[in-house]
Amino acid sequence: MKRVIIREDPREVSVYIADYIISRIKAFNPTPEQPFVLGVPTGSSPELIYKILVQRHRAGEISFKNVVTFNMDEYVGLPRDHPESYHSFMYKHFFSHVDIPPQNINILDGTATDLVAECASFEARIARYGGIELFLGGVGPDGHIAFNEPGSSLSSRTRVKTLAYDTILANSRFFGGDTGKVPRMAMTVGIQTIMDSREVVIVATGAHKAFAVQKGLEDGVNHMWTLSALQLHQHPLVVCDRDATLELKVKTVRYFESIEQAGTDARTQGPALVYRPRTYVPAPLPTKTPKSQQPTPDGTPERVPKDLRINTELQRRALDEDELTPDSMSSRLVDSAIGGIDGALKSDLIFDRMGTRITTL
Numbered sequence: 001m002k003r004v005i006i007r008e009d010p011r012e013v014s015v016y017i018a019d020y021i022i023s024r025i026k027a028f029n030p031t032p033e034q035p036f037v038l039g040v041p042t043g044s045s046p047e048l049i050y051k052i053l054v055q056r057h058r059a060g061e062i063s064f065k066n067v068v069t070f071n072m073d074e075y076v077g078l079p080r081d082h083p084e085s086y087h088s089f090m091y092k093h094f095f096s097h098v099d100i101p102p103q104n105i106n107i108l109d110g111t112a113t114d115l116v117a118e119c120a121s122f123e124a125r126i127a128r129y130g131g132i133e134l135f136l137g138g139v140g141p142d143g144h145i146a147f148n149e150p151g152s153s154l155s156s157r158t159r160v161k162t163l164a165y166d167t168i169l170a171n172s173r174f175f176g177g178d179t180g181k182v183p184r185m186a187m188t189v190g191i192q193t194i195m196d197s198r199e200v201v202i203v204a205t206g207a208h209k210a211f212a213v214q215k216g217l218e219d220g221v222n223h224m225w226t227l228s229a230l231q232l233h234q235h236p237l238v239v240c241d242r243d244a245t246l247e248l249k250v251k252t253v254r255y256f257e258s259i260e261q262a263g264t265d266a267r268t269q270g271p272a273l274v275y276r277p278r279t280y281v282p283a284p285l286p287t288k289t290p291k292s293q294q295p296t297p298d299g300t301p302e303r304v305p306k307d308l309r310i311n312t313e314l315q316r317r318a319l320d321e322d323e324l325t326p327d328s329m330s331s332r333l334v335d336s337a338i339g340g341i342d343g344a345l346k347s348d349l350i351f352d353r354m355g356t357r358i359t360t361l
């Protein structure tokens with residue numbers, strides 16, 4: 001991972017990220033014709049970031065008038081006005097308090113009759129804006145980004161996903177602790193959608209994120225910890241609090257701290273902000289069988305122009321193609337923070353994290 005910033009607690013992390021976003025928007029100097037396209041997450045971790053952004057907006061430091069947002073994900077089946085829909089979350093914590101025009105807000109509709117078309121239209125809207133400039137994201141305890149659960153294709157785009165048990169359990173806190181009330185499916189941007197943005201900023205706070213951070217930063221790129229895909233991104237920035245680094249090697253922590261101390265402040269090290277003209281207009285969505293799959297009069301399949309292939313994956317039935325997700329990543333990690341769930345069932349196991357490491361050295 002190219003840039004990792006470590007701060008003492010969630011407040012310092014949030015201040016850092018809010019500062020970072022503000023400086024990126026200001027440097028971009030967006031206009032109605034050339035808006036700044038921001039990818040945004042939900043969850044507990046970004047709440048404080050939004051609060052600070054709202055405060056800074058009220059203080060007259062930043063305007064979101066020329067900012068266009070795309071939300072990462074949304075539960076399937078929850079109407080917009082459901083208190084736990086991501087739509088409600090975003091208005092409650094951010095949109096209602098800043099000057100962003102409603103037409104600049106893009107959130108997947110979890111109640112769309114055609115979920116596949118909704119996902120395709122979302123990707124098309126991103127493409128029409130020339131892509132996302134900065135994608136802010138959180139990370140799940142099982143290492144997922146957006147709702148790209150363990151086992152997600154690293155080349156995935158916006159689609160419907162079945163939620164992993166760990167995520168249902170983690171998110172049940174918003175549904176009165178009742179896992180039965182948590183939707184089983186969600187629509188989410190894909191890993192490739194995130195990878196296509198010019199810059200990705202990840203917030204990770206708390207000891208329950210420590211394993212995800214360790215797997216994402218220190219292990220290789222793999223689809224079971226989708227955060228790790230960002231190792232292939234040109235401009236990733238992970239901002240952690242001290243607790244989220246608990247499973248990292250001391251050497252890793254010191255390495256990233258030394259980079260920051262050397263004076264390469266990430267806030268001045270982002271990619272060059274270049275407005276990408278809206279040259280690409282995605283193909284219209286098919287209403288029936290895609291024309292390319294219908295036989296031509298002489299029986300030979302019609303050739304698809306190369307530049308229209310971007311939507312091919314989206315035209316398939318996302319529900320039919322839903323990737324398999326394991327029941328519980330935590331069951332693989334007997335000594336993980338989230339492993340406590342399973343650990344409770346395995347009372348004969350004694351967790352000794354450092355001891356475990358010594359025997360494996």
Ligand code: GLP
Binds near residue numbers: 137167
């Ligand atoms: C959900 C969201 C993710 C988010 C994750 C972590 O599963 N779909 O986008 O990153 O939760 O949320 P929290 O910040 O509440 O731990």
